[in-house]
Amino acid sequence: MSRYNSYEEKRPVTDDKIYIHPIWRGIGFALLIFAPIMGYASSILLIDLNKEYKWIPVPKDLLISGSDPYLLIKIIITIVVAFIIFLLFQLITFFLYRVAGPSRYGPLDVPRVAYRGKKYKR
Numbered sequence: 001m002s003r004y005n006s007y008e009e010k011r012p013v014t015d016d017k018i019y020i021h022p023i024w025r026g027i028g029f030a031l032l033i034f035a036p037i038m039g040y041a042s043s044i045l046l047i048d049l050n051k052e053y054k055w056i057p058v059p060k061d062l063l064i065s066g067s068d069p070y071l072l073i074k075i076i077i078t079i080v081v082a083f084i085i086f087l088l089f090q091l092i093t094f095f096l097y098r099v100a101g102p103s104r105y106g107p108l109d110v111p112r113v114a115y116r117g118k119k120y121k122r
Contacts (some may be wrong), residue, residue, distance in 0.1 A: 031089055039082030044076045046081075 045069055050056060062076075063069045105111075 031086065035086045035089070036078065036082045038085050039078040040074070042081045043077035046077055047073060072093075 015085055050058070058070075058073065063074050067068075
């Protein structure tokens, strides 16, 4: 036996420490699918409204030849809007968890000590 090996058998890692309720996994998966779909739909809507109201001029470098000249613009707007939607859902989740989640300290936690440091004398 070498110096860093132990004589005991390694215990299998259990999922008791890291347990996520299955409903939260389902919600996360739904948001992972739902956010890009909403981003794509909103990118199409924003491009159509931009054509009508001329909010932002579209650079000619981003237009590509082919059946859909706005494909690159749709991809960029989809990524940005999907990220914003996912960020919004995360903020709502954090707020709801803060309001309705468990308390910060459990019943066995010791209250915080108000230590201000040592007073120095000159």
